[in-house]
Amino acid sequence: MKILSEMINSIEIILNHVHEGIVIADKDGKILYVNEANERITGLENKKILGKYVREVAPDSSIPDVINTGREKLGVKTRVNDRYVISNIVPIKNKGCGEVIGAISVFLDITELENLNAKLIKAEEKINRLSLQLSSFIGNEEPIIGKNAKMQKAFSLALKAANINSNVLIIGESGTGKEVIAKFIHDKGVRKHKPFIAVNCGAIPENLLESELFGYEAGAFTGASSKGKPGLFEQAEGGTLFLDEIGDMPYPLQVKLLRVLQEKEIIRVGGTQKIRLDVRVIAATNKDLEMMVKEKKFREDLYYRLNVIKIDVPPLKERKEDLPLYISYFLNRLARRLDRAKPKIASAAMKMLLNYDYPGNIRELENILEKSMIIDDDDLITVEDLPEYLIKESPYQYYDSAKDRWPKLFEVERNLIEESLKVFKNKSKAAQVLGIPRSTLYRKIKEYGINC
Numbered sequence: 143m144k145i146l147s148e149m150i151n152s153i154e155i156i157l158n159h160v161h162e163g164i165v166i167a168d169k170d171g172k173i174l175y176v177n178e179a180n181e182r183i184t185g186l187e188n189k190k191i192l193g194k195y196v197r198e199v200a201p202d203s204s205i206p207d208v209i210n211t212g213r214e215k216l217g218v219k220t221r222v223n224d225r226y227v228i229s230n231i232v233p234i235k236n237k238g239c240g241e242v243i244g245a246i247s248v249f250l251d252i253t254e255l256e257n258l259n260a261k262l263i264k265a266e267e268k269i270n271r272l273s274l275q276l277s278s279f280i281g282n283e284e285p286i287i288g289k290n291a292k293m294q295k296a297f298s299l300a301l302k303a304a305n306i307n308s309n310v311l312i313i314g315e316s317g318t319g320k321e322v323i324a325k326f327i328h329d330k331g332v333r334k335h336k337p338f339i340a341v342n343c344g345a346i347p348e349n350l351l352e353s354e355l356f357g358y359e360a361g362a363f364t365g366a367s368s369k370g371k372p373g374l375f376e377q378a379e380g381g382t383l384f385l386d387e388i389g390d391m392p393y394p395l396q397v398k399l400l401r402v403l404q405e406k407e408i409i410r411v412g413g414t415q416k417i418r419l420d421v422r423v424i425a426a427t428n429k430d431l432e433m434m435v436k437e438k439k440f441r442e443d444l445y446y447r448l449n450v451i452k453i454d455v456p457p458l459k460e461r462k463e464d465l466p467l468y469i470s471y472f473l474n475r476l477a478r479r480l481d482r483a484k485p486k487i488a489s490a491a492m493k494m495l496l497n498y499d500y501p502g503n504i505r506e507l508e509n510i511l512e513k514s515m516i517i518d519d520d521d522l523i524t525v526e527d528l529p530e531y532l533i534k535e536s537p538y539q540y541y542d543s544a545k546d547r548w549p550k551l552f553e554v555e556r557n558l559i560e561e562s563l564k565v566f567k568n569k570s571k572a573a574q575v576l577g578i579p580r581s582t583l584y585r586k587i588k589e590y591g592i593n594c
């Protein structure tokens with residue numbers, strides 16, 4: 143202690159003239175010295191803290207740690223009062239035996255830097271938000287979201303596919319985002335400034351699909367335009383043709399499509415001239431094409447031609463961890479579209495949204511949110527704003543928000559029994575998980591008239 147005080151006395155004049163704040167504590171963490179810059183930086187009056195323990199004055203300080211361990215700590219960021227400082231803290235050791243006799247902390251005020259950093263983070267967030275808004279206004283690049291591992295795999299395959307010209311087959315249930323992925327492949331590749339044309343092969347009548355795809359010459363059939371018409375392949379020249387629901391393509395037309403993919407040229411219906419084309423084809427289906435191949439409903443050669451890169455898109459119920467992300471994204475998107483504030487979701491309603499299985503996948507989620515937003519008139523989506531079927535499906539028949547409707551106790555009980563019977567399909571198991579005797583379960587099933 144004496145040695146330390148003597149050391150300080152001999153260099154005090156220097157310490158008081160440096161720009162950085164300096165604190166010196168003895169081996170018990172008692173403050174022996176603070177320089178003038180300390181008062182300026184921390185706003186703590188030097189005379190009030192001299193002789194006090196560091197942990198009383200600055201509980202977050204690492205000085206006691208350094209004294210205890212005898213190891214220096216460099217670049218430590220701490221908050222003192224309302225200021226941020228960055229410190230280097232070094233133990234002071236007895237020259238002879240190496241015993242720790244105190245510690246010295248030299249620190250710089252980085253409050254302005256921290257404020258600028260916070261502003262920068264806010265600005266970055268704003269830029270991201272605006273660029274998201276802008277891209278949906280311009281309508282070309284749809285943001286594609288999903289943190290789920292299978293979705294990440296799909297995105298990385300899509301990114302690889304974007305840089306090569308191979309055919310892509312996207313497999314997934316309806317509404318899972320197959321078209322979004324096809325568009326992503328197009329937007330990330332060299333064809334991005336050329337057309338992206340999507341066609342639903344299942345939605346066009348069989349007899350029209352061929353002329354829609356390949357176009358027709360004048361007078362090709364009754365009712366055809368006298369000038370003829372280029373088909374979707376020609377319209378997509380240089381770009382991408384997305385053939386959705388490829389499993390619904392009539393078998394005879396599959397041969398023609400295969401030829402186009404092999405020869406890279408088309409002949410319009412009723413024509414003879416070959417038209418050379420550079421079109422990338424991305425196909426999608428929600429059907430089991432391999433099974434269709436076995437059943438001779440889909441041509442094997444076309445299947446292999448399309449299936450060069452296969453991307454699987456999982457149904458939404460297999461990536462429920464992403465639901466909060468999608469909900470927030472769609473509420474933002476809908477709020478912009480409907481020119482309204484983004485609504486909040488009451489916690490009971492949120493539980494129901496997170497629990498539901500969405501057989502219609504992301505499209506169904508989007509529709510539910512859109513309808514709820516239209517019904518809702520106070521920027522808070524509650525259970526009442528959700529569709530009836532979703533409420534009925536939910537085991538969460540209780541409500542914890544003051545705004546929500548409270549159910550009767552018997553409703554909760556009935557729903558829980560129905561749900562357990564649906565999940566376990568076995569009365570003994572259902573009684574066990576509900577924690578009631580089997581006889582009670584039988585009585586309640588009868589009482590509530592539950593069909594099982």
Ligand SMILES: Nc1ncnc2c1ncn2[C@@H]1O[C@H](COP(=O)(O)OP(=O)(O)OP(=O)(O)O)[C@@H](O)[C@H]1O
Pocket residue numbers: 284285286287288314315316317318319320321322323386428504505508
């Ligand atoms: N990953 C995603 N990120 C953002 N939006 C998505 C995503 N996936 C799907 N969507 C949105 O969900 C809706 C349905 O997506 P999309 O049309 O791509 O599905 P699909 O699988 O092609 O459906 P279908 O087979 O019925 O044609 C669209 O409004 C789309 O914007």
